[in-house]
Amino acid sequence: GVSLLMEEAVVSTQSTGQVICKASKTMAVIIMGKVVSAKKFPAYEYVCAALIFVGVSVFLLWNPQEAEKNYTAETTFSGLIILLGYIIFDSFTSNWQGELYTTYKMSSYQCMLGTNIFSSLFTGVSLLMEGLKQWYQRRVRALLQSGPLPKQPRSGL
Numbered sequence: 001g002v003s004l005l006m007e008e009a010v011v012s013t014q015s016t017g018q019v020i021c022k023a024s025k026t027m028a029v030i031i032m033g034k035v036v037s038a039k040k041f042p043a044y045e046y047v048c049a050a051l052i053f054v055g056v057s058v059f060l061l062w063n064p065q066e067a068e069k070n071y072t073a074e075t076t077f078s079g080l081i082i083l084l085g086y087i088i089f090d091s092f093t094s095n096w097q098g099e100l101y102t103t104y105k106m107s108s109y110q111c112m113l114g115t116n117i118f119s120s121l122f123t124g125v126s127l128l129m130e131g132l133k134q135w136y137q138r139r140v141r142a143l144l145q146s147g148p149l150p151k152q153p154r155s156g157l
Helices: 002-012 015-023 024-036 043-061 064-069 073-104 108-145
Strands: none
Touching: 002 108, 015 024, 015 043, 015 073, 024 043, 024 073
């Protein structure tokens, strides 16, 4: 999920937007930590996260003519949505894994095993569904190409 969003964001956005969105990820992780784990963060961490975001934004957007040269509305809007999804899901994932580690005393190996089992199940179901779809399409195509079905004689019941 998260890696797919990041790959799509790389394709559909300019590098300036990617770096600015990644700089805002610190704030997203802090906010998601409050939501998922009810963590308390000192005020200086919010200030640091905001300063990182502002600093990176100012540094990258300092030359407006250069920024406008790469600007297109299509990539900006779709890329923004994809990057927003990436930031939300990635910040949730890291906080949720931290919560699992502390609540259930899991090791990183147990977490990797669980992730691999579920991804294997999802991949297997997806492959099975795709195979069934292709089999069904071949059967329907063969029936359509064979012409009309012969009429069956009626039994005299």
